[in-house]
Amino acid sequence: MVAAGGAVWAVLSQPAATDSEAKPAPRDVSEAQTLLSAGLMQSQYQDFSGAATSFKRVVALDPHNKIAWYNLGVIAQRDGKKTDALEAYDKALKIDPSFDSALFNEALLLKSSKPDRSIKLLKRVVAHNSKASTAYLHLGEALAKKGRDDEAQDAFSRAVSADPKLLSFVPEPFQASASPSPSTSQAGTAE
Structure with a gap:
């Protein structure tokens, strides 16, 4: 899967269509899944133009495919097309409001221009x-820029607690306050 600016938390399940939304025909879903796999493979081999074409074909067949919308956003973000990236992430988030990969990438895109939205x-x-x-690290940075130092400190501490390599x-x-505390075995040893 294409990734820009961080870890990918993609979930491959598709939400059910509501009564007001037309469900794609089973043949279209099958073709969309084949195209999605092709697009992911093209991305892996850095054929981003081919991948974008495949993902666009996926959403033409299945407009509720959050993975295709997300990857269109990643490719647009990679190509410096912020508006297109935001639009694609928003479409993925309308399908699945808890799609962490799309939330994270959209937050990074908005970090400097709309810091409050990025924080949310x-x-x-x-x-x-x-x-x-x-x-957590990016959240801490955004909060610190807003002067919300106590919240930033908490976010930085959680980042380092989850991954001590992020301390630098x-x-x-x-x-100093984000540093992992020494373990009790280290604290109890005498030199």
Whole structure:
């Protein structure tokens, strides 16, 4: 799967269509799944133009395919097409409002232009996944920029707790209190 700016938490289940939405025909769903697999393979081999074509064909057959919309967003983000990326992530999130990969990538796109929206999206990610260390790190950065230092400190501490290798990415003023505490066995040893 294509990934930009962080971990991918893709869930392959598709939501059921409501009565007001037309369900794709079984043949279309089968063809869409084949095209989705092709697009994912093309992405893996860095044929992003071919992958985008495949994903566009998927959503033409199955407009409720969040994986295809998400990957269209990733490709647009990779190509510097922020508006297209946001539109694709929004479509994926309309299908599945708890799709962490789309939430995370959209939050990164909005981090500098709409920090409050970015914070809300990142909070949704960490609410679903308490081990989302990179999301916590970005949340801490966004909160620190807003002057919300106590909340930022908590986010940085959670990031480092989930992945101690992230400590070097924590801004200097927050590093000391974000550092993992020594284990009781280390604290109890005498030199």
